[in-house]
Amino acid sequence: MSPLALLARLGRLVLSVLASFGRVTLFALDAVSHILRPPYYPRELAVALLNIGWLSLPVVGLTAIFTGGALALQIYAGGARFNAEAVVPQIVAIGMVRELGPVLVGLMIAARVTSSIAAEIATMKVTEQIDALVTLSTHPMKYLTAPRVLAALITVPLLVGIGDIIGIMGGYTVAVQNLGFNAAAYLQNTVDFLETRDVVSSLVKGAVFGVIAAVMGCYYGMNSGRGAQGVGRATKGSVEAAAVLILAANFVLTGVFFSI
Amino acid sequence: MIRMENVHKAFGPNRVLQGMNLEVPRGTSMVIIGGSGTGKSVALKCVLGLIKPDSGKIYVDGKDAADTSDRDAFLARFGMLFQGGALFDSLPVWQNVAFRLLRGSLKRPQAEAREIAIEKLRRVGLKPDVADRFPAELSGGMQKRVGLARAIAAEPEIIFFDEPTTGLDPIMAGVINELIREIVTEMGATAMTITHDMTSVRAIADNVAMLHGGVIQWTGPVAQMDDSGDPYLDQFIHGRAEGPIEAVR
Numbered sequence: 001m002s003p004l005a006l007l008a009r010l011g012r013l014v015l016s017v018l019a020s021f022g023r024v025t026l027f028a029l030d031a032v033s034h035i036l037r038p039p040y041y042p043r044e045l046a047v048a049l050l051n052i053g054w055l056s057l058p059v060v061g062l063t064a065i066f067t068g069g070a071l072a073l074q075i076y077a078g079g080a081r082f083n084a085e086a087v088v089p090q091i092v093a094i095g096m097v098r099e100l101g102p103v104l105v106g107l108m109i110a111a112r113v114t115s116s117i118a119a120e121i122a123t124m125k126v127t128e129q130i131d132a133l134v135t136l137s138t139h140p141m142k143y144l145t146a147p148r149v150l151a152a153l154i155t156v157p158l159l160v161g162i163g164d165i166i167g168i169m170g171g172y173t174v175a176v177q178n179l180g181f182n183a184a185a186y187l188q189n190t191v192d193f194l195e196t197r198d199v200v201s202s203l204v205k206g207a208v209f210g211v212i213a214a215v216m217g218c219y220y221g222m223n224s225g226r227g228a229q230g231v232g233r234a235t236k237g238s239v240e241a242a243a244v245l246i247l248a249a250n251f252v253l254t255g256v257f258f259s260i
Numbered sequence: 261m262i263r264m265e266n267v268h269k270a271f272g273p274n275r276v277l278q279g280m281n282l283e284v285p286r287g288t289s290m291v292i293i294g295g296s297g298t299g300k301s302v303a304l305k306c307v308l309g310l311i312k313p314d315s316g317k318i319y320v321d322g323k324d325a326a327d328t329s330d331r332d333a334f335l336a337r338f339g340m341l342f343q344g345g346a347l348f349d350s351l352p353v354w355q356n357v358a359f360r361l362l363r364g365s366l367k368r369p370q371a372e373a374r375e376i377a378i379e380k381l382r383r384v385g386l387k388p389d390v391a392d393r394f395p396a397e398l399s400g401g402m403q404k405r406v407g408l409a410r411a412i413a414a415e416p417e418i419i420f421f422d423e424p425t426t427g428l429d430p431i432m433a434g435v436i437n438e439l440i441r442e443i444v445t446e447m448g449a450t451a452m453t454i455t456h457d458m459t460s461v462r463a464i465a466d467n468v469a470m471l472h473g474g475v476i477q478w479t480g481p482v483a484q485m486d487d488s489g490d491p492y493l494d495q496f497i498h499g500r501a502e503g504p505i506e507a508v509r
Contacts, residue, residue, distance in 0.1 A: 039363065039364065041363070047350075124348075127344055127346060128342045128343070128344060128346040129346050129347075129348055129349075131305070131310050131342070131346065132340070132342055132346035132347075132348070134308070134309075134310055134335070135308055135310070135335060135338060135339075135340045136335075136359050136360050136410075137331075137332045137335045137336055137360065137364050137365070137366075138359075138363065138364065
């Protein structure tokens with residue numbers, strides 16, 4: 001292949017990535033505009049709050065408790081190399097609240113919620129349910145996308161907050177039961193060490209990750225191809241895109257909150 | 261009255277509609293026939309605005325269908341029965357039927373909407389106990405009837421039927437055909453149906469249009485269909501493999 005052809009191919013790739021980014025951005029802005037403008041669908045919002053928030057609690061709780069426990073063991077073992085075992089409560093707290101809590105909850109939401117939103121909406125598209133909505137004078141963005149994005153914006157920060165607490169409790173349990181830490185001192189160290197900025201960054205990350213997860217699920221669902229293969233592709237693409245965007249957004253937000 | 265003037269629509273290199281002209285007078289039942297992939301569904305979706313034509317005009321009672329200034333009011337005049345039913349899986353049957361009556365400009369109190377839904381279900385031959393079941397719990401024929409009940413729930417002036425008997429056994433197909441004929445007559449609605457099923461055509465149609473090659477090949481009253489002298493229509497209605505329409509498309 002000639003260098004010129006290679007350059008042309010690279011150019012096409014860059015343009016296609018930029019075009020996709022533009023389409024997703026316009027879709028997200030459209031979703032936000034539908035959240036703000038009536039009519040509203042409170043029943044759809046309630047169902048989305050239940051599905052995205054309440055029903056994600058078990059997987060978020062289990063992920064957080066095991067991660068917090070493992071983190072305590074790792075920090076204890078690593079800290080022992082330079083006689084710093086005592087930092088377990090502080091590092092578990094900061095690690096869970098600043099990074100692991102939001103990122104793991106975000107990825108779990110991408111796995112659980114983004115996939116289910118994309119598969120549901122893609123199936124609705126394939127079976128003409130989206131066309132049926134339009135013929136029944138109901139805007140699909142308003143009825144399907146707006147409630148899901150709003151529900152994710154509300155519930156994912158709460159899930160992150162709960163995940164942070166459960167993760168810290170996982171570390172606490174392991175530290176107190178297995179590593180010989182004093183229970184009261186562990187909790188005191190955790191509370192003393194955490195700053196407001198840590199908690200705020202965690203919740204803001206949760207809100208951003210929630211919006212990314214819901215928007216990507218809806219975008220891929222609404223733009224799915226035909227048949228079972230189309231639904232499969234939409235589901236796979238939505239989870240991949242949501243996971244990568246969540247990790248990229250985490251990097252950017254960490255920079256915004258903590259770069260000195 | 262619905263009027264389509266020189267409507268073109270292509271999907272990439274596939275030119276589906278190539279200058280379709282059609283008139284459906286108010287209060288009549290028009291059936292569009294034609295082979296698979298000839299653009300019958302595309303034509304219906306163009307009228308509803310679900311697909312935007314590349315060129316040409318579509319008028320509904322003289323109003324340009326492309327005018328989106330009051331889309332809600334425009335769509336409120338239509339009811340549509342989709343080929344696969346297109347019922348919302350997450351809602352019980354009665355909420356599917358009363359969908360339009362539970363939200364938007366036609367919103368009614370929930371109890372009244374439910375009552376109307378049950379009455380419409382009864383109209384299509386379903387018992388009230390079906391109302392609280394979910395679409396996935398129903399047979400194909402029952403789903404079609406629920407779809408029909410939903411299409412007529414808000415008493416639209418214009419009803420579209422997309423292959424209403426496809427996938428049904430002959431007896432159920434006959435029941436659906438009869439229901440469509442009765443409902444269209446008693447509501448005085450304008451109906452547009454697309455189908456391959458010649459039994460349906462004879463049961464439902466006042467007028468027939470045959471779509472082939474992206475244009476209306478023949479149109480006229482159903483009574484003249486058998487003596488049209490049009491070789492395309494003749495081949496289609498008699499299901500012959502030999503003729504001007506290529507059997508392998």
